[in-house]
Amino acid sequence: MLSAVVPEPxxxxxxxxxxxxxADLFFSLDEREQQQALAVCxxxxxxxxxxxxxIANGEHYGIWGGTREGERRRLMRDHRAA
Ligand code: SF4
Incomplete structure (x- = not known):
């Protein structure tokens, strides 16, 4: 998945x-596909x-590190506040 997002791994x-x-699985809006992506993570x-x-690169969309967008937004907010 990431090779499609970041050309130089x-x-x-x-x-x-x-x-x-x-990679589409990790950027899907479909709940079932998001669950599949989270299972890979x-x-x-x-x-x-x-x-x-x-978090360091402000990735707002998709599933990264086993987190969805909303959860990552909270982590980013906490990271900035720390
Ligand atoms: S945590 Fe998920 S999105 Fe990140 S590299 Fe692993 S499988 Fe891919």
Whole structure:
């Protein structure tokens, strides 16, 4: 998934569980597809790195690091307040 979003993968992205998964799944508005994406994230060995990347780069859309947009917005707000 991330290779479609970021052309030059960093070291952690090479280990992403979504490496060969259709990126559209992670940006779907369909609840069932979002659940499928979250299931991929649940077994991902670089989940923490992915979430840190999303927060640091202000990724507002899609599923990153096992989080949906609303949850990540709260984390970003907390991150800025800290
Ligand atoms: S946490 Fe999810 S979106 Fe992030 S690299 Fe892993 S599988 Fe992909």
């Amino acid at each position: 960093t070291s952690w992205q090479a280990d992403a569980a979504c490496h060969d998964v259709d 649940a077994s991902c060995p670089v989940r923490r790195e992915c979430l840190e990347h999303a």
